[in-house]
Amino acid sequence: MTTEPHDDRSRRVVFRRFGGPEVLEIEERMPPHPTPDEVRVRVAAAGVNPVDWKLFSGQPMHDPYERSLPSGNGYDFAGVIDEVGADVGDWSVGDRVFGGLRYHAQADHLVIDPSLLVRVPDGLSLTVAGALNVVGRTAVASVESQEIGPDDVVLVSGAAGGVGILTAQLCVRRGARVLGTASPRNHDLLRRLGIHPLAYEEMLEAEIRRAAPDGLTVVLDTVGHGTVDLAVALGIAPERINTVADYAARQRLPVRGVGGAAAGRAELALIAGLLADGVTELPIDSVHPLEDVREAYARSIEGHATGKIVVVTGSGGV
Known part of the structure; x- marks a missing residue:
């Protein structure tokens, strides 16, 4: 086992009961160590996702996540490998990595199967990499589900959120014309990224018809809030609607629900x-x-974040 010096304690975020952000606590423990086929990551940054607070709140969810108490918290992470199991051959101490490990990410250290890790490329900070696992996989899968191309006119709901802003940019890169709903304070950002901004408002359907007089071809919904029903009202074929947020609509209508698992x-x-x-x-x-x-989670629950919210451990290298 290859090691670097490490502290004799390790912190992690835990919850012992369900509720709001007040249930989250910092627990100190002895640092974990990998088995021969695992590595240990010194976590630098961990993303905050809405699914996290839905899990620690105890609210019913459509996806069958396992929940038990007490529990660690968080999924997305990035950091530096600081301990390598004896049977691991492709990774070394000092490698910058990111990925996801449900209920373990928000901690100073985590141990993980290295087959779940992705290398952080040069030029990408650990802060951004630590926010990327859920939103990156979801955005790519959503865009791939519709085979977006230059002939498409796409509406992305929640286009300034973590999933939405990546989804919209991927569509732009494929040559599509992209409209995105967002709060007015984010409209300049969307314009700079090549996205036509639309405000959430009662007249949204009319605004979409004005902005895309020849009609939309695809709707990619990242927030719910009636986007699927609006897409249907605009005459979008159900198979050209993908939602990663409106589970009820997926039960009622033959729309697609391709997300990060894909x-x-x-x-x-x-x-x-x-x-x-x-x-x-x-x-x-x-x-x-x-x-x-x-x-951090109170900010997430407010629902007005631009991009991603991140927690950092202070371990350096961010």
Whole structure:
């Protein structure tokens, strides 16, 4: 086993009961160590996702996530390998990596099967990489589900959120004309990225018809809030509607629901490369120290974040 010096304690975010952000606590423990076929990652940054707070709130969910108490928290992470199991051959201490590990990400250290890891390319910060796992896989899978091309006119709902902003940019890169709903404060950002911004408002259907007089061809819904029903009202064929947010609509209508589960390491490496090259952006809404994880989730629950919210451990290398 190859090691580098490490502290004699390790923190992680836990919850012992269900509720709001107030249930999140910082627990200190002895640092975990990998088995011969695992590696340990010194976590630098971990993303905040809406699914996290839905899990620790205890609310019913359509996806069958396992939940038990007490539990760790978080899924997305990025950091540096600082311990390598004896049987691991392709990874070394010092490698910068990112990925996802449900209920373990928000911690100083985690141990993981290295087959789940993706290398962080040069030019990409660990802060952004730590926010990428869920939104990156979801955006790529959603766009791939519709085989977006230059002939498409696409509406992306929630186009300034973590999933939406990557989804919209991927569509632009494929040559499509892209309209995106977002709060007015984010409209300049969307314009800069080549996305036609639309405000959430009662007259949204009329605004879409004005902005796309020949009609939309695809709707990619990242937030719900009636987007699927609006797409149907606009005459979009159900098979050309993909929602990663409106589970009820997927029960009622023959729309698609392709999300992050349809994408893996290759798709994450692809989007990480685009971000590292500067041709795609993932804005970081706010960065919070691990000790302020409650504030990070309060910000997420408000629902007005631009891009992603991240917690950092203070381990350096971000």
